[in-house]
Every structure is written in structure tokens, then in C-alpha cells.
Amino acid sequence: MPSFSQFRQTFVPGAQVHFSALPERAHSIQGLSAGFTSRAIAVMLDIGLVAVLVMGAWGGWEALRYILGVFYDLPEATGLPLLVIGYFTMWIYWTWSWSTGGRSLGNILMGLRVQTNRGGSLGLGLAALRSLFSVVFALGLVWSIFSRKNRSIQDIVLGTEVVFDWAPLLPKVDMTFGMESKE
């Protein structure tokens, strides 16, 4: 146990994250690339969210049709158009959430963050590209099982990665947690 004067000599304000209520085990995986299971669960959660949104909107539209059916002849929204709307919403949602902090709802719940290979955040263009790629070719995620660095096809092509970052309330967490940086 260091004395206060010893502590004071080594104390550098702002260099240490003293207060982190995360479990100790979460510190050890902070900033490492996330594997297939975490990411697949996150994707499924996102799909569930978008499905709920689209189905809700569809239900509202149907109700509106039913109510106004006497006066107007509103078009029916079923099948393929609904699927296209779902894909489109997914694309927009992922673009928005990855370009603004790198987390969708599924990412937040699973403690993940999408970033570039260098650790920076995704710009709007890159986020839109990655989002489109993921929506069109979701199976690319399977490659993260085999990739040495847990890269999906999208990650390899666009130079991105998905890392563990368990503090969803903070925009970007000090990954060293008071320890020396890896550089």
C-alpha cells in the first residue's frame, strides 16, 4: 500500500481512469477484436429492431387504410415492397449508428464498436459503404470465424474492425485503463 506522498508523486491528473464500474474481466478484452458470436447476436438484435420498426409502420399503414378505406383507395403494402423497405431501413440505420460513434443498438448491448483499422471512427461514406455491403451480403460475417483477426469480408475489403468496448455511455473509452499504451 503506497503512502499518500508516494501516490502524489506518481499521480498524473487525467492519465488514469480511476473510476470504472465495469467488471475486471471486461478490462482484459477492452479494445480486442470481437468474434463471430458477439457480432452475430448484435446483428440479430439490429435486425429485430428494424423488423419491429418496419412491422409497426406497416401495421400503422394498414390501420390507416382500414380507417380511410371508405374515402380513399390507398395502396396495399405487402410482400416484396415491405422487404425492400426493411433492407433500406437497415442500411440507413447502420450507416447512421456506425458514423455517429460506431454503435448500433445491438453493438451497445453486446459491448461492441465498429472502427477503422487504425482505431478511428467511421466517416459517413465509409459507414454507408460498410452498411450497404453488410445489408446486401450479410453472410460475409461468417468469414470472421476463420479470419485470424476476426475480420468479416466487409472488414477486409473496407479496412474496418469490430472491437470490444463495454462502456456504451462514453463516446470513446480510454482503452489502456491507466496502464501503459501499447505503442
Next chain:
Amino acid sequence: MSESFGVGETVVEFSAEREKIEAGSLNFVVNSASTVATSAIGLVRFATETTVYLATESTKAVANSVLDTVIPVAVNAIVSRVDINGIVREHVNVNEIVSQADINPILDRVPMTEIADYVIEEIDLPSLVRESTGGVADGILNTVRFQAVQTDNFISGIVDRVFFRKNMRASSREVSGRNAEL
């Protein structure tokens, strides 16, 4: 002093006049003499006072410079032979003096934030907060996350073994059941 010329009143008048003049000149001489004497006395007094003043001041200066050199040495020689701490301990009530001291300027100099940081680190407040306020929802969320990580470790362990990889991905994620908190 009157000198008679023997020519009647006119002479008398003249002699009276003359007496007046003589008296005036005598007066003048006396006045001048007193003035000169007064001035001389004043001059002597001034000279004496100045001399005395200069002598006093120079004596003071000399004495001061001598004392300035001598006293520190003397006091040092005395103090070094005396156990001041012992005297204070025996004769002075330190607690009373300290109780009268103004504590606010002292507290202003105390680094409160650093002390708070020190205490937080020493009592490991983060872990206390984790244990006391880790809500059920938080626990479930972390459980799901850890389960996913462990599943990943399992899968990637198999894959890495199949491909005969030396650096296995699971080993970098040190999430074993040994130090499980949940």
C-alpha cells in the same frame, strides 16, 4: 558730558542735542554687541548640537554593525547548546496553540482532489460500487456478453486448432472461468 560754550540757550540746546546723539550711538553699540553675542552663542550651539548628533549617529551605526555580526554568532552558539524542543515540550502547551490556529488557510493548501483519488484507489471503490449497485439488468447483460465471448473462444479455438495456428485467438482474450465474477 555736556560741554558749555557759554553762548546762552542756543549752546544749551545744542549740547542737549549732542547728548541725545551720544546716547543714541551708545545704544547702537550696545545693540550691535548683543546681536553679535547672540549670533555667536547660536553658532556655538548649532555647532555643538551637530557634533553631538553626528557623534551619536555614527556611534549607533558602529554599534549596530558590530551587533549584527556578533549577535547571530552568539545566539547560534547559545541556541545550539540548548534543547529547544525539550523546552517547548516541557513548558509550552502545543495543543492549545494549535487549537487557536486558523485552519482555513491550511486547508486551502491541502490537495483535496488528490486525497480523494488516493482514498478511492486505496479502498478500491470501483469494486465496492460494482458489488453494491450492480443491478440485475447489468448482470444479465454482462452475462450474455461474457457467454458470447466464451462461445467465440470455443469456436475460434477449434478453428485455430484445425488450421494448426500457433497464435490462437482465444489466448489473447483472457476470459477464463477462473476469475469469473458473475
